[in-house]
Amino acid sequence: MRLRAIISYDGSAFSGYQVQPGKRTVQLELERVLQTMHKGPIVKVVASGRTDAGVHATGQVIHFDSELTLPMDRWRTALNVQLPGDIRVLSVEQVQNDFHARYNAVGKTYRYIWSLNEVHSPFERNYSVHVDRYKPNIERMKEASNHLLGTHDFSSFCASNTSVKDFVRTIDSIRLEVDKEMNQLQMEISGNGFLYNMVRIIAGTLWEIGIGKKSVEDLPAILQSCDRKNAGKTAPAHGLYLEKVVYSE
Amino acid sequence: MRLRAIISYDGSAFSGYQVQPGKRTVQLELERVLQTMHKGPIVKVVASGRTDAGVHATGQVIHFDSELTLPMDRWRTALNVQLPGDIRVLSVEQVQNDFHARYNAVGKTYRYIWSLNEVHSPFERNYSVHVDRYKPNIERMKEASNHLLGTHDFSSFCASNTSVKDFVRTIDSIRLEVDKEMNQLQMEISGNGFLYNMVRIIAGTLWEIGIGKKSVEDLPAILQSCDRKNAGKTAPAHGLYLEKVVYSE
Incomplete structure (x- = not known):
């Protein structure tokens, strides 16, 4: 199933949103936590768009796919418990399988x-x-x-x-x-x-x-x-x- | 002459106010900048009291002695230009030579x-x-x-x-x-x-x-x-x- 989340982050300590080799990025932290939750496989996270180093977000939107059997109201907490404090998930909901955070914006x-x-x-x-x-x-x-x-x-x-x-x-x-x-x-x-x-x-x-x-x-x-x-x-x-x-x- | 300053700091990245060997403290940063301004001699900074690691200040008061011939209205900027962004001097004024930031509070x-x-x-x-x-x-x-x-x-x-x-x-x-x-x-x-x-x-x-x-x-x-x-x-x-x-x- 496909999930959409609204996230907020303090961009100060990130080299921007998008994964870059050797850099701490928002996408890296999100994918790291999702990989842990899924016990191995890489879960690709797609955002509405990248943000540069230092840029903040109070309403960035991402999507990812998961087959985890987790009640929908537990997703937010499950992610926030493992994420660093400078990224917070504000909400998570299930969406159509063809929803795309970037193309559908x-x-x-x-x-x-x-x-x-x-x-x-x-x-x-x-x-x-x-x-x-x-x-x-x-x-x-x-x-x-x-x-x-x-x-x-x-x-x-x-x-x-x-x-x-x-x-x-x-x-x-x-x-x-x-x-x-x-x-x-x-x-x-x-x-x-x-x-x-x-x-x-x-x-x-x-x-x-x-x-x-x-x-x-x-x-x-x-x-x-x-x-x-x-x-x-x-x-x-x-x-x-x-x-x-x-x-x- | 003795100077009194009101300062603000974000305590997040400090091991508290007071100098401790090998630690980044507010007092250390203040004394480091004053030493540079005085081209060598250590200028001791006395605060109204110490604050612990992580504790913030929006109105901490300090005093120090200086013989620099700097117009009073330039002191704040001169200090802020050299201080790290997580400490800001809000005001500086000359006080009586027997003023003491801790004992007189x-x-x-x-x-x-x-x-x-x-x-x-x-x-x-x-x-x-x-x-x-x-x-x-x-x-x-x-x-x-x-x-x-x-x-x-x-x-x-x-x-x-x-x-x-x-x-x-x-x-x-x-x-x-x-x-x-x-x-x-x-x-x-x-x-x-x-x-x-x-x-x-x-x-x-x-x-x-x-x-x-x-x-x-x-x-x-x-x-x-x-x-x-x-x-x-x-x-x-x-x-x-x-x-x-x-x-x-």
Whole structure:
């Protein structure tokens, strides 16, 4: 039978999601625990997409196959007991055998967090990007973000080391909000899919517009140029969270 | 001249505050940076009190002496630039030469945090104690906490490995509150001083009363017995925060 799980992880101590030789990755830890539970055979785990080193997840979705006779309500605990504390399984459910965590995903939501505090709290240091020296113009960032909504070729917002051929994606919403209690600027972005580093390049570009290094009017030209060099810097990994993956069923 | 600083640290990767041979401690990191700034001589750092391995601080107070000719408003940044990210200096000010961070402290506030979530978030795992299997009776814990208010011999709430002779302390307030958004139970406790592990033993004892392992009526007897064996277990270090140190001036 096929199982789908929603998982959360603190990306700080991982070399990203995907298995890489000699590196500690989220996939490695998940497959290691499932292998133990299945007493030997490798159980392949498929995620909605990989995340880079340092990137966090509060709602990553994975699937795997298992013939274990375990009551469905025991799966979560059985996995969490063996997983390291920086990965937690939030829920597990049985799905159709043809469900695929990556191919069936029709939408994703990410969050990007900037800390505006004068001193970056030790408790926040791996979970937000410290930008205290700047006072961003958030209205300008919002205005610029509107140019990204809808369906576009996002080549300018894709890291160059990609094998992807189709750079057209649709962004449904970008919300920029200040969390006053935390003194954070947060960006929530939803779309039908994101290219490699796309959210971090959008975050970096909007940030440069916020601090006046680029102007709102630059954005349409950056988008139309289809050239990564024209967009802003890739914002650091540790400010990024994969928050939600949407499926069509 | 003598300087006083308020500092914050994530205790997760420290073997406590105080210097110990071969261990990474908060004091070691502070003295290492001050030694570099002073180009050689060791600068001794005195804290309001030590904290154990894993214990956090959001308002620890330290003092040290320096003859560096650095404008006062540059001290914080100069220290933070060189300190590791899990220690941050929040403020620095000049004080009288006879100020002493430990001897002049007249009060302290600590916070203890229990996470009541079903699954312990990876982002909270080092910053709260996970107690999901229990539903504590918080009213009972509050009632019991009233017995601890005022001036008592707190021998029952002091770890046995202590060199202290005087076990009398005064607790001014204990506030137990549920943070609904985080689904946490928090205890804030203030007093004129705390014995070794006293806050953690109080937290552990109140918790045992909350889950019915001890009763509210047990508390006066525990206190009067002056015997550590009668109190509850020492609650884990990573739920504890030193929040504030009060001075008389």
